[in-house]
Amino acid sequence: MEEKGISQAVIGRLPRYFRYLGELKDEGVERVSSQELSGLMHVTASQIRQDFNNFGGFGQQGYGYNVEFLYEEIGKILGLNKTHHLIIIGAGNLGQALGNYMNFERRGFILKGMFDKNPALYGKKVREIEVQPMEKVEEFVRENDIDIAVLTIPKSSAVGVAEVLVANGIKAFWNFAHVDLNVPEGIQVENVHLSDSLMKLSYNLERYNQEQEKG
Amino acid sequence: MEEKGISQAVIGRLPRYFRYLGELKDEGVERVSSQELSGLMHVTASQIRQDFNNFGGFGQQGYGYNVEFLYEEIGKILGLNKTHHLIIIGAGNLGQALGNYMNFERRGFILKGMFDKNPALYGKKVREIEVQPMEKVEEFVRENDIDIAVLTIPKSSAVGVAEVLVANGIKAFWNFAHVDLNVPEGIQVENVHLSDSLMKLSYNLERYNQEQEKG
Numbered sequence: 001m002e003e004k005g006i007s008q009a010v011i012g013r014l015p016r017y018f019r020y021l022g023e024l025k026d027e028g029v030e031r032v033s034s035q036e037l038s039g040l041m042h043v044t045a046s047q048i049r050q051d052f053n054n055f056g057g058f059g060q061q062g063y064g065y066n067v068e069f070l071y072e073e074i075g076k077i078l079g080l081n082k083t084h085h086l087i088i089i090g091a092g093n094l095g096q097a098l099g100n101y102m103n104f105e106r107r108g109f110i111l112k113g114m115f116d117k118n119p120a121l122y123g124k125k126v127r128e129i130e131v132q133p134m135e136k137v138e139e140f141v142r143e144n145d146i147d148i149a150v151l152t153i154p155k156s157s158a159v160g161v162a163e164v165l166v167a168n169g170i171k172a173f174w175n176f177a178h179v180d181l182n183v184p185e186g187i188q189v190e191n192v193h194l195s196d197s198l199m200k201l202s203y204n205l206e207r208y209n210q211e212q213e214k215g
Numbered sequence: 216m217e218e219k220g221i222s223q224a225v226i227g228r229l230p231r232y233f234r235y236l237g238e239l240k241d242e243g244v245e246r247v248s249s250q251e252l253s254g255l256m257h258v259t260a261s262q263i264r265q266d267f268n269n270f271g272g273f274g275q276q277g278y279g280y281n282v283e284f285l286y287e288e289i290g291k292i293l294g295l296n297k298t299h300h301l302i303i304i305g306a307g308n309l310g311q312a313l314g315n316y317m318n319f320e321r322r323g324f325i326l327k328g329m330f331d332k333n334p335a336l337y338g339k340k341v342r343e344i345e346v347q348p349m350e351k352v353e354e355f356v357r358e359n360d361i362d363i364a365v366l367t368i369p370k371s372s373a374v375g376v377a378e379v380l381v382a383n384g385i386k387a388f389w390n391f392a393h394v395d396l397n398v399p400e401g402i403q404v405e406n407v408h409l410s411d412s413l414m415k416l417s418y419n420l421e422r423y424n425q426e427q428e429k430g
Contacts, residue, residue: 008415011415011418011419012411012415014414014415014418015408015410015411015412015414015415016408016411018414019393019408019410019411041395042395077418078414078415078417078418078421079417079418079420079421080414080417082421084417084420092312093308093309093311093312093315094308094309094312096308096312097307097308097309097311097312098409100308101409101410103393103410104410104413107410107413107414107417109413109417147420148416148420171420171423171424172416172419172420173416174412174413174416178234178318180256180257186423186427188416188419188420188423189416190412190413190415190416190419192407192409192412193230193231193234194313194316194407195230195234195316195318195319195322196227196230196231196234197230197389197405197407198319198322198324198389198405199229199230199233199293199295199322200223200226200227200229200230200405201363201387201388201389201403201404201405202293202294202295202299202322202323202324203226203229203292203293203294204226204387204403204405205294205299205362205363205386205387205403206293206294206297208386208401208403209386212401
């Protein structure tokens with residue numbers, strides 16, 4: 001399968017395809033055409049075919065795609081057939097929310113540890129995982145084959161913590177801190193800047209209101 | 216100022232400009248060139264100028280842009296000079312995390328109410344706001360001039376709740392439920408599908424590992 005130079009825009013759409021195909025599969029649907037997917041997802045059918053062609057097209061023949069096959073294949077492309085070990089840095093409300101989210105585990109993202117620098121949180125359990133002091137994170141990462149760190153800490157400490165984690169073997173960051181991390185090449189970062197997304201909503205709301213006022 | 220047909224990609228970058236300019240302003244920087252912004256933000260200088268030209272260019276003269284002016288102008292474009300009234304539907308960990316996030320308030324997003332269908336949460340306070348039963352949400356929205364609803368509820372109830380809220384006057388949704396809402400035209404939706412973003416990280420990690428293995 002050729003996957004050279006696939007744009008992050010295409011990659012960004014894969015999880016959404018995966019989500020819709022999972023729902024169709026759960027509903028017992030066996031085949032789906034690009035037209036039907038298009039109607040469900042509000043994406044053009046030609047966009048869907050173009051996206052899928054990046055991965056060899058997934059063999060659409062006769063009537064549409066085989067839902068289960070397509071779901072499995074996109075899951076493999078997303079690396080969901082592998083197990084990933086996660087730690088969460090920052091055990092506040094957001095860290096706890098993410099730690100409690102069972103669906104991540106279903107997709108192979110296994111929470112192995114939670115860390116915080118606030119002693120009041122030490123020993124608190126999020127599912128079966130006890131919050132540990134930050135001083136223990138380096139050794140833990142080295143000894144437990146952790147590949148992903150989730151950062152739910154303030155931006156003032158995120159950059160420094162990320163450096164320490166990279167030095168101890170972390171390969172990927174799911175970053176909720178409101179700062180762009182500066183990591184060495186080869187280290188993957190996915191930023192979730194929540195306030196950016198709220199501002200985008202505010203922009204669209206404002207623009208619509210202005211258009212309405214103009215008539 | 217002409218803002219016709221500005222792409223969602225450009226709009227998606229505005230909050231990030233706003234964030235960086237806010238930091239420069241806090242550091243007391245008075246002027247910044249597109250080259251300097253480019254170096255900070257890892258975006259090309261020509262992309263920055265092109266983005267800004269959508270809004271009239273913000274009068275770059277001589278040495279760079281006036282940081283405070285640019286910050287204020289982008290803030291206005293994002294509607295951050297207005298006050299928005301928010302409610303949060305779903306008072307679990309994620310709802311509480313968002314409710315506790317003071318920075319939203321600084322940007323004019325004022326939390327007015329929190330609602331949940333779990334009686335164990337009724338009366339719980341998130342900052343000064345008490346969690347109320349879902350039965351009270353319709354009246355509350357109508358009487359308190361609420362424009363944005365934050366949905367941190369399971370996907371099984373999100374679509375139905377969104378319909379009820381629209382019928383009572385909600386204009387915009389910040390949606391954390393793992394489902395794409397189907398709302399009437401003119402209602403704004405900004406989706407934060409957290410697992411989609413984790414899967415994208417997984418893809419990039421997987422792809423990098425495969426490239427390394429190939430040498």
